[in-house]
Amino acid sequence: MTRLEKTENAIGVTAFKAQCLGLIDDVAQGKTGRVVLLKHRRPIAAVVPILADAEDCFDLWGAMRGTVTVAPGVDLTEPTGEIWDAEL
Secondary structure, eight states, X not given: OOOOOTTEEEEEHHHHHHHHHHHHHHHHTTSSSEEXXXXXXXXXXXXXXXXXXXXXXXXXXTTTXXXXXXXXXXXXXXXXXOOOGGGO
């Protein structure tokens, strides 16, 4: 098992189940850096805070905007003339 930093708490999953709301609040408020969940004294998961700018990471609408250029004279709606197996 790895050595825990001062801002980390390690707790068994059974105890976590009983205290989860309070522990999640502690992480969200910055009182605890992260909570490591243990099963049979082995770390299996961690509760960590979401970074302040991470909210933008979840919004995928327009994520690729500005990354594709279409050459002049190309019509993206024009059929390619290629016959697909599904059309046979």
